[in-house]
Amino acid sequence: MSAVMITRKVRKWEKLPGKNTFCCDGRVMMARQKGVFYLTLFLIIGTCALFFAFECPYLAVHLSPTIPVFAALLFLFVMAMLLRTSFSDPGVLPRALPEEATFIEMEIEAANGNVPAGQRPPPRIRNVQINNQIVKLKYCYTCKIFRPPRASHCSICDNCVDRFDHHCPWVGNCVGKRNYRYFYLFTLSLSLLTIYIFTFDIVHVVMRSVNNGFLNTLKETPGTVLEVLVCFFTLWSVVGLTGFHTYLISLNQTTNEDIKGSWSGKNRVQNPYSHKNIIKNCCEVLCGPTYPSVLDRRGLMQEDLLVSAASTAPASSPSSSSSSSTNPVPQTTKTTAPLLPNEHTPDEAKPSIAVSPKEELPPAPKVPPLASPETDVETSIAKDKAH
Numbered sequence: 001m002s003a004v005m006i007t008r009k010v011r012k013w014e015k016l017p018g019k020n021t022f023c024c025d026g027r028v029m030m031a032r033q034k035g036v037f038y039l040t041l042f043l044i045i046g047t048c049a050l051f052f053a054f055e056c057p058y059l060a061v062h063l064s065p066t067i068p069v070f071a072a073l074l075f076l077f078v079m080a081m082l083l084r085t086s087f088s089d090p091g092v093l094p095r096a097l098p099e100e101a102t103f104i105e106m107e108i109e110a111a112n113g114n115v116p117a118g119q120r121p122p123p124r125i126r127n128v129q130i131n132n133q134i135v136k137l138k139y140c141y142t143c144k145i146f147r148p149p150r151a152s153h154c155s156i157c158d159n160c161v162d163r164f165d166h167h168c169p170w171v172g173n174c175v176g177k178r179n180y181r182y183f184y185l186f187t188l189s190l191s192l193l194t195i196y197i198f199t200f201d202i203v204h205v206v207m208r209s210v211n212n213g214f215l216n217t218l219k220e221t222p223g224t225v226l227e228v229l230v231c232f233f234t235l236w237s238v239v240g241l242t243g244f245h246t247y248l249i250s251l252n253q254t255t256n257e258d259i260k261g262s263w264s265g266k267n268r269v270q271n272p273y274s275h276k277n278i279i280k281n282c283c284e285v286l287c288g289p290t291y292p293s294v295l296d297r298r299g300l301m302q303e304d305l306l307v308s309a310a311s312t313a314p315a316s317s318p319s320s321s322s323s324s325s326t327n328p329v330p331q332t333t334k335t336t337a338p339l340l341p342n343e344h345t346p347d348e349a350k351p352s353i354a355v356s357p358k359e360e361l362p363p364a365p366k367v368p369p370l371a372s373p374e375t376d377v378e379t380s381i382a383k384d385k386a387h
Contacts, residue, residue, distance in 0.1 A: 002308070003306050003307065003308050004306075004307045004308075005304055005305070005306060005307075006304070006305045006306075006307050007302055007303070007304050007305075008302070008303055008305065009300045009301070009302055009303070010300070010301060010302075010303050011025065011026050011297070011298055011299070011300065011301075012026075012295070012296055012297055012298070012299045012300070012301050013025075013026035013029075013295075013297040013298065014026075015301065015303070016295065016297070017095055017158070017159075018092070018157055018158045018159040019031070019032045019156065019157050019158045019159075020032065020092075020157055020159070021034075022297065025298065026297040026298045027087075027297075027298070028087040029087065029088065029089050029092075029173075029297065030086055030087065030172050030173050031156060031157050031167070031169075031172055031173050031174065032157075033156065033169065033172075034086075034169075034172035034173075036169040036170055036172065037086060037169070037170065037171060037172030037173075039170075040082070040170045040171065040172075041082075043230065043234070044075075044078060044079070044082070044190070044193075047197060047227055047230050047231065048071070048075045048193075048197070050223040050224075050226060050227050051071065051197050051200075051201070051227060052068060052071070052072075053223065054204075054221055054223040054224055054227075055200055055201060055204045055224060055227075056068035056071065058204060058207075058208070059200060059203070059204060062207060063203070063207075067200060070196075071193075071196060071197070071200075074189060074192060074193045074196060075193060077189050078186065078189045078190050078193050081182050081183075081185045081186035081189055082171060082186050082190075084179065084182040084186075085171045085173060085175070085179045085182045085183045085186055086171045086172050086173050087173075088173075088178060088179045088182070089178055089179075089293040089295060089297070090161050090173060090174040090175060090176035090177070090178055090179050091161050091162035091163060091164075091174075091176035091177035091178040091179075091291070091293075092157075092159045092160070092161055092162075092174075092176075092293075092294075092295055093143065093145065093147070093148070093151060093159070093160040093161070093162055093294065094294060094295060095142075095143040095144060095145065095160075096143060096144035096145045100144070100145075101144035104144060104145070104146075108124055108139075123138075123139075124138070124139030124146075125137060125138055125139065126139075126146050128149065130149060130272045130273070131272040131273075132272075133269070133270065133272040135149050135272060137149065140153050140160050142158065142160075143159075143160045145160065147160055148162055150162070150163045150164070150254060150257070150273070151163065151164055152164035152256055154167050154174050156174075157174055159174075161174050161176040161177070162176055162177040162178075163176055163177035163180070163254065164176050164254065164256050165180055165183075165254045165255045165256060166254075166255040166256060168183065171183065171186070175255075177291055178290070178291055178293065180285065181285065181286050183245075184242075184245050184246075184249065184285075184286070187238060187241050187242045187245060188242050190238050190242075191235075191238045191239045191242045194231050194234055194235050194238055194239075195235065195239075197227060197231055198227075198228065198231035198232065198235060201224050201227050201228050201231065202228070204221070204224060205217055205218070205221070205224060205228075208220070208221065249281060249282055249285045249286065250278045250281055250282060251271065251274055251281060252271065252273045252274045252275065252281040252284060252285060253271060253273075253274070257271075
């Protein structure tokens with residue numbers, strides 16, 4: 001057996017660590033657990049489909065034709081923001097290379113010195129100053145890096161995310177530095193769409209009840225009843241989530257920081273990222289620059305493959321016949337004598353008979369019946385003595 005080294009080019013997203021899935025040759029990046037994301041799509045598309053099928057034809061004729069037009073535009077905007085949030089890189093930080101991780105470990109050991117046996121090593125942190133305030137950078141044992149300010153490691157995606165807000169199963173992705181504004185616009189537009197559909201569902205029922213009665217209207221429009229129930233239970237959660245993130249944006253704070261109490265704990269540490277102005281904070285979060293991805297998911301990298309090549313083996317050995325199905329090896333073929341009449345299987349193929357090279361030769365001529373091999377031998381000996 002011999003090995004051959006083959007080098008081929010692959011996309012970097014195929015070798016990225018973490019628990020993410022990629023589609024469209026690395027252009028789409030999502031979390032591996034995205035079952036709830038399909039439920040979100042079903043609820044939004046299903047509710048809007050019922051609204052366009054049952055309410056819009058009646059309201060466009062009896063109230064205003066702009067109602068379905070505005071609803072369609074709002075629906076398209078909601079879907080665009082949802083897909084933009086779900087399919088984008090939230091701000092995943094690349095892990096340290098083996099050489100970089102070794103260098104960081106050496107720096108940490110040199111700074112901490114030798115720790116006596118039985119004692120706990122000091123925490124791996126670095127201090128940086130932001131707006132005249134000390135911020136601690138924590139070391140990630142998985143990614144082998146000191147996380148930037150406001151970054152955190154997502155346990156579901158197994159990646160460090162810059163300006164990590166939270167992991168949202170409803171969008172099937174983390175919410176971080178690169179897609180937070182789209183997530184907020186999604187929740188805001190979805191709240192408006194839910195209120196819009198719920199309001200015109202009530203208007204539709206009221207207008208029909210004037211002529212047909214309330215109970216008859218409910219029997220004639222079962223889709224409207226289903227829409228009202230879905231919107232009623234969805235409205236509180238979506239509107240409440242939008243209000244909570246509006247409060248966080250006004251303070252320039254993340255959900256992760258709010259849950260941990262990073263800027264409102266016992267130490268009374270002030271938020272160094274806040275501008276002390278609601279308008280400035282909103283402009284920074286919603287109107288700031290769009291940061292490029294640092295992963296280079298569709299970049300090319302070389303991968304070395306070790307391919308084993310099988311050497312030639314004799315055809316009569318049983319191992320060669322078993323390996324011929326996996327590794328193509330050259331084989332030698334043997335020529336045998338033509339089959340006799342009424343003979344179906346050659347002797348060498350029969351399992352009870354041992355095959356030797358001598359049996360492949362044509363048969364020797366038969367001895368006459370009057371002579372035998374013993375008399376021929378005695379005659380030759382007598383001639384030798386006479387000479």
